[in-house]
Amino acid sequence: MQLRSLSPFKGLSLACLGISLPTITIALLSVMVAGCDYRLLFTATAAPSAEAISPSAQENPDPVSEAIAHATTAANLTQSARTWEEWDRVAQHWLEAIARLKTVSIEHYHWDFAQQRIPKYQKNLTYARQQFDRLDPLKPALTKGGRASQITRVALHKRDWNKGVQAWQDAVTQLQIIPPTYPQYALVQQKRVEYERNLTFSKQQLLQFHPFYQGIAKAEEAKQGAETASTMEQWEKVSLLWKQAIALLVSISPDDDKAILAAPKIKEYESYLTAVHQQIAQLDPYNRAVAQVESARKLEKTAYSMGEWEAVRGEWQKAIAHLKNVPTSHSQSALAEQLLAESQLNLAYAGQQVRQSDPFDRAIATAESATKLTKSAFSLYDWNTIASQWQEAIALLQSVPPTHGKHPLVAQKITAYQAALDHAIQQSRQGLQPFSTSSPPRHSLAKTPL
Incomplete structure (x- = not known):
């Protein structure tokens, strides 16, 4: 490929340049780099020999001479440049040529020439950089890195992270082929570290979709749930998590490298599931x-x-x-x-x-029965029966526990029932025979002196 902007005056004579050249090599080189065919120049004006250059000129090179030397090299390299490395060297020579011309002082007899050449060299530099950019190996790496970033930014499913891993791997591979001679190799190394870190992260995310790691994650969730579970519903959720963890591990293919790790985990998780079932049974x-x-x-x-x-x-x-x-x-x-x-x-x-069986209620019922019999009592037998019922009613009241709701009424009732008992005993003593009972009722008060 050939730079047209590098040879705008190709094939023209010295008169086309519009300048008067001194008989020195600097002038000849200036015209040559300007675009004229150097063979024509040498036939028109003889170049001075090396002996004609003074020692002082060799020790203190003229900036115009240096600029033309770099420009000449750039022009020659342009004719065969094909790779980004070659276009980078072309650009570097144009940069050096421009830098030298910018140092030419206004007192220099080629100052006008330098000012005219700077924009032309700048144009050639721009073209060289464009060619470099077109072949720049970093550009496809950055493009692939950008695509990988877009994929992973929105990745949710396994297929998304698979694509992300592949995209980051392609970007890293593209960076690996860039040699240390690349002009911005420090940037390449920086991007390589960044892309490799993103590749590792994407691989970790992808691992989450492997049944082994999914099972481990479910097991961790089950353990956390068990720490706070107290109700049957909460334990049932824990049970479901253990079942899911076991099912994921069981689904691992025997030829999978994680199968050997899954086997002991399955037994462990099954024991945890059994313990959870026991908890559920207790809370059911x-x-x-x-x-x-x-x-x-x-x-x-x-x-x-x-x-x-x-x-x-x-x-x-x-x-x-x-x-x-x-x-x-x-x-x-x-x-x-x-x-x-x-x-x-x-x-x-x-x-x-x-x-x-309430002693208070039974006492009340017994007292009511005694009261009813009292209304029609006539014989000694009647009064003995009435006295026995009052004794039983009093015994039942005495068995009422302090915790009973009607315990505060017990003392009052006992006093009343004791008076009724005394009356029945008196009535029986007025009969034909003294009061006695062949078989006193349970808890009877007849045994105690009245």
């Missing part, structure tokens, strides 16, 4: 209800006193509460509804037994 409202029902039925078989029947009633209440918490989605939902109906009937029966 249906299971807890069944346990309470069994406990209530066991207590019911031997219940006699009010306290024992209250314990039975408490067990039925707990069972009902658990059964009401069984969700409709539960596998035993239908059985739970049936058991709930049965438990409510049993709770009502236990409540009746509590009331019937």
Whole structure:
């Protein structure tokens, strides 16, 4: 490829330049680089020999002479430049030529020439740089890096990160082929570090889609959930995470390099899943209800006193509460509804037994019976029976525990019942025989002096 801007005066004579050249090599070289055919110049004006150049000129080279030397080299290299390295050398010589011309002082006899050449050399430099840019190996690397950045910026799925990894790998490979002689090699190294870091990150993101690492991630999530789980619903979520982790590890192909790592993990996760199932069983409202029902039925078989029947009633209440918490989605939902109906009937029966065994209520009932008999009492037998009922009523009141809701009325009732008992005893003493009972009732007060 040939730079047309480097030879605008090709084939012209000295007169076309419009300048008067001294008989020195500098002038000849100036005209040659300006564009005229150097062979024509040498035939028109003889160049001075090397001996004619003074030692002082060799020791202190003229900036115009140096500029023309660089320009000549640039023009010659342009004729065969094909690669970015060659165009870079061309550009460097044009830069040097321009730099030398800019140092020419206004007093220099070729100052006008230097001022005319600077914009022309600048134009040639621009062209050389354009050719360099066209072949610049860094440009495709930056283009590939930009494409990779766009892919990874919006990547969500496995296929996206696969594309991202490939794109970053292509960009890194493009940078690796750039030699250290590249003009901006420091930038190449900087980009290489950046692209390799992005490549590593993309590979890590891609690994997240491997079933082994997905299983590990699910297991970590399950462990975190287990630390705070307290309800059945929370433990069921933990159970689901362990099941997902196990399923992912099981899906790994036997020829996968992660298969050997997955095998012990599967056993470990299965043990964790078993422990979670135990937690769920303990918190399952249906299971807890069944346990309470069994406990209530066991207590019911031997219940006699009010306290024992209250314990039975408490067990039925707990069972009902658990059964009401069984969700409709539960596998035993239908059985739970049936058991709930049965438990409510049993709770009502236990409540009746509590009331019937309540010492205060029984005392009141016994006192009412004694009062009723008193209205029609006539014989000694009647008064003995009445006295026995008052004794039993007083004994029942004395057995009322302090925690009973009506315990504050006990003392008042005992006083009243004792007076009624005394009256019945007096009535019996007025009969044909002294008061006595062949078999005093349980907790009878007849044994104690009145």
